[in-house]
Amino acid sequence: MIDKLEAIKKRFEDVSQLIVQPDAMADMDNYTRLNKEYRDLEKVVSKYDEYSTTLSNIKSAKEVLETEKDQEFREMAKAELDELNPKKEELEEELKVMLIPKDPNDSKDVILEIRAGTGGDEAALFAGDLFGMYKSYAEAQGWNFSVVSLTEGTVGGFKEIICGISGEDVYGKLKFESGAHRVQRVPSTESQGRVHTSAATVAVMPEAEEVDIELNMGDIRKDTFRASGAGGQHINKTESAIRLTHIPTGVVVECQDGRSQHANYDKALKVLRSRLYEMELKKHNDEISSHRKSLVGSGDRSDKIRTYNFPQGRVTDHRIGYTVYNLPTVLGGELNDFVEQLRIAENAEKMKDGEME
Structure with a gap:
């Protein structure tokens, strides 16, 4: 582990030099990547420096015990070791987690799709609840949240709603939300x-x-049609809505949220590209899970992942057996507990399988 940490520290020093070069900002894409790498490495190096200091202090305290005859100094050294040894173990565990390879997609923005499933009107209302939950969570994280397209339910909520979310570590925090969400309550x-x-x-x-x-x-086949729903009167008088069909896969994307055909085309293309990327990502994950079945990383939309039980005020994540009894707070956007517990579960799996850098 020390060799890996030393290599990371060397890279951190190299990046520190690169980003202050006079021509560093000539290529803004590369400059942005270097800045992100600097921030990521800085966290590990800071923790490693703390760990190194702790090891040095432990060594000094042991030397006192080996050479010092004065009982008072020996007692002080023993007390220091009693504090330092648990700290050393704690830092080692934190560093092991930091050395787990990160998903390269974690820093990406996301396309979020919510669709009503079984349950008719009640399912559409629940889809609306989930939309509100993710919107509030995104706002609390300081992310940008925008609606790409939607189909409203007959009594409220949504039959389908597609959103774009951008910001820091969006996919890394939301990737475990993919799957079937179930609600148990008395419909109005x-x-x-x-x-x-x-x-x-x-x-x-x-x-x-x-x-x-x-x-x-x-x-890609491009079709235009007249938009319906929200957007003002003029949006319904022109064929501004876009439907894109990817002929090889049959994937279809529609967008009618924007006020112009061009805006809708750009949004639809972004969703189409992300859906095709997700298909390739799923193939990759399926290959991995053929020899290591992940509790939390499958992302299969058919997997039942969470239940929201209104009579009991309970929310349960079935993948990790984690339950909280603050349902209104969760639907209000407080997802941090679930995000953290799912990350811990994934890291534990990776550590078990020796997936260290």
């Missing part, structure tokens, strides 16, 4: 007070750049 239309179970599916896709996936524009 239920006269007998019976609890119904409904579901909505969530897909969190890393936003793909042009360099991530090669897209042949000749494989």
